[in-house]
Amino acid sequence: MKQLEIFKALSNKTRLEILLWLKDPVTNFPEHIHAGFEAGVCVGEIQKKAGLTQSTVSEYLSILQRAGLVSSTRVGQWTYYKRNEETFTELSKIIESDI
Amino acid sequence: MKQLEIFKALSNKTRLEILLWLKDPVTNFPEHIHAGFEAGVCVGEIQKKAGLTQSTVSEYLSILQRAGLVSSTRVGQWTYYKRNEETFTELSKIIESDI
């Protein structure tokens, strides 16, 4: 767990929002025909909601993924992102005792 | 509690180190004649250990203070900084449930 990288990833309003949205996809995103939410939410849906360009949102998701905060699954032409809850749990513990 | 400001404050290697050092001043700093560690550690000692300039360290401590991660006490010509543990506890809980 690279704390510094995680804190940098969390140092952006939009990225924090994305993480919140991914906490409850059913509420925060329209359900689509091509998939439920088991695999997560595809980039395009997140992009629409964020109101930033596709390239920016794609980069943000990479940053979150490199920090271990989300993981991705490729299905056909879509990449689905979902939260990686273990990292949040670990981070919470690290803040309690190791920082 | 302004999460974004806290995460930004934690997004710097030296600032993370300072917070760690302040966790155990007796081990990490030479005890001085003019005070014990009840009030915290003065800027000069932190600066020496950090190896950055006085102005940089002073600014870093301000950033940590604005984020609520440390608090300061002025005693004579010295400003002592110490950790504000409540903020760490709160942050840990926020990561568990609100992010």
Added chain:
DNA sequence: GAATTATATCGGTAAAACCCGATATGATCA
């Protein structure tokens, strides 16, 4: 009051992050 010491603030350069448009890659489908 003048000199000294500790800290804060100001002004600036260099590096990093933000966010974009353009383009590349890779899957799907006619």
Added chain:
DNA sequence: TGATCATATCGGGTTTTACCGATATAATTC
């Protein structure tokens, strides 16, 4: 194969952060 759609990557302008030296402020000491 060619067209289309979803996503990733690249190049770059703009803003923010990192860190410095110089200077200001405030307390202490002579």
